[in-house]
Amino acid sequence: MKILANDGIDPIGKKILEDAGFIVDTVHIPQDELINRLNEYDAVTVRSATKLRQALIDACPNIKVIGRGGVGMDNIDVDYARSKGINVVNTPAASSHSVAELVFAHLLNGVRFLYDSNRKMPVEGNSNFGGLKKAYAAGVELQGKVLGVVGFGRIGRETAKIGLALGMKVIYSDLFEGPISLKLNFTAGVEVEVPVEQVELAEIFKQADFISLHVPFTDKPVIGKEEFDLLKDGVGLVNASRGGVIDELALVEALNSGKVSFAGIDVFDNEPTPRQEILTHPKISLTPHIGAATNEAQERIGEELANLLIEGLKK
Template sequence: MALSDIRRVLISDSLAPACAHILRSQGGIEVTEEPGLSPQDLLSQIQDYDGLIVRSATKVTSDVLTAGTRLKVVARAGTGVDNVDVDAATQNGIIVMNTPTGNSISAAELTCGLILSLSRQIPQAASSMKQGKWDRKKYMGSELHGKTLGILGLGRIGKEVATRMQSFQMKTIGYDPIIPPEVTAEFGVQQFSLEEIWGQCDYITVHTPLLPSTTGLVNDATFSKCKRGVQVINCARGGIIDEAALLRALESGQCGGAGLDVFTEEPPRDRALVDHPLVISLPHLGASTHEAQNRCGEEVALQIVDLVKDRALLGAVNAPALTKAFSPETKPWIRLGEALGRLFHYLLPEVRGEIQVTTTGGALKNSGSFLCSAVAIGLLQNSDKKVNLVNACIFAKDVGIQVTSYHSLDSSETALEVSGGGLCLTGGLSGGAPCLSQIGASDFKSPVSLNGTLLLWRDEANLLKLIGALAAAGSRLQTLHVSEGYTVAEISAPLSDLSALGSCLQITLPA
């Protein structure tokens, strides 16, 4: 079934009611809401659903993704997807999507609140008051005015933090390996290398995903390069700041305080940081506002509805190349790519090595990535795996086929060419339907429809034998196309016996 064929969705974490309402009313989707499912119950039920929506509580493991034989999409109502085995989802052809903007404001505001709280020790002073004390001297704070804030990760949340803290006249500097310095300069953040940042900062806040490259980003070595008394904030993901290193820095005075909304283990069993007097710790509240929950629930539901309606694919974490593939304009080209891949497989079943997908015409200028996936689906038609646009190129590579793309400016005609192993197929659309126009140097005078059942000869067909075989099988000849070196017949029903037709290939393509 198509990736957009989503009829039943399970919501396994608590979400705003708007999420289920939008799925039902706008997408016609059957929704089951069962927050708090045990891992065992999720495993036993997931096989009945095409989609799964989670927050951070549900762990979407490889076992869950394998058991979900109908799953097309796992949607995270929030930014991080570290509770989803993204690699396993990709292998199983399942789209993983998130809502990258839904909780940005809430997470940024919480970060700013922790910076303010650290500067004036607000939670500690409030707790002291509740104990009947009046510790004015103990809770001497410091102004933010003129201090330097280092922001590691300058995406949506990092940007929102920067613009807010600039209103306190803080100097905002940062690091991001992807966003260009000229972009961050527009919202007042000067970028430096990591080595240059540590020694400048009075406060450091992290806003990166949890990746192998960011795990332990703030550690013993980096603390040693910081100003003595630097204060750190983590409202992103537990593990970006090395918790053991942070504790050592707090005990030595190298770190003057920490605001932690996230932990490596949640809830943390080791309470050394939670109980430390210089640490403000929160139970992962970054997205815990009514506004963020409503926004994330609505956003994830609308993304799934857009997918179901073939309008768009938004927020795809493991299939960004497919964001251009979900529209009425691109759908026929995807069908063409798959059909050409299938035909290529029939003609060269043992092909290996590089297969090049070449596009021409302005309409296909940025289509190479998803058309590679479409062609790979056709090449892998006999695979026993669940092959679709998400994972086709990965599986192709596993069997020794590298599908690459190239856009040629040599022709203004909109066309798609698949070549490799000495074979070249060229096709296009005729009346919106996929068709074949050329095999190698052999041109067909009229387009060959690429759906239903085709008979193909590498030379001229014996028409008398063909008519006889069709009559015997109760099939009809619908069209006949002859080029120099190839003959293709479109017939109404497959033939069970091709022995009378010589060296003839019978090819079945999706209608």
């Protein structure tokens, strides 16, 4: 059997599949060529780049398993594929901690103005050192602040754990009833149970000093023009979930007015061509959709995805 890893797979995952007797092709096939090529394979794995929609699924009846390395599957017509008897799997837990760490990279970046300092120091550091020092002198600490987590799945909970470990108070909103505490695991086998509080989304907007979003995109932004008016003045926002969860143009207005102090953005409305207003804004910390892009996460994703494919193809 042949497997197409169209958006790549970690070498560990590739080896697991090959040791199990599968042929694994990691050469990327462009989206517009897939309709003519995908039926050469028995299974396909993708990340966020490749889209598997109904027309492509219909054209490739040979496909038995679709694997998504990572969490969100909004680039796959999941229900339709399953209705055609195709097993659709993903690896929601494997990258959770890596995404959560990136959230805090943006938060720590934001509260100490590193995103702007790193732009200006190479240009003005030897001519305006004092001016830059003064400009970045009003940093704040995360300890003691309120972190609002919107969406309390695996990534949201990992994000909350890091916040708790830094001494933040964590409140969260979710469609389902969630936990009242989280267990933090430290070195030497030390475990600590720390309380968290589930609240309505509107309460997060009112109370949170910093907000991190971990929800799929639906038909409208979670934070749009009306919601920005409800936010606490000077709030910091991080979006490492999906483009469109925050209204980007409304975000620019809120940053310009001072309603939002800074934003950390890893995902964008128009990937792979984000808006210039976002890319050039002096109060936005930017990364190119790399939440799961750590060596450790990719190894876990590759291993889990390989085992899911083997299970699906050998049924």
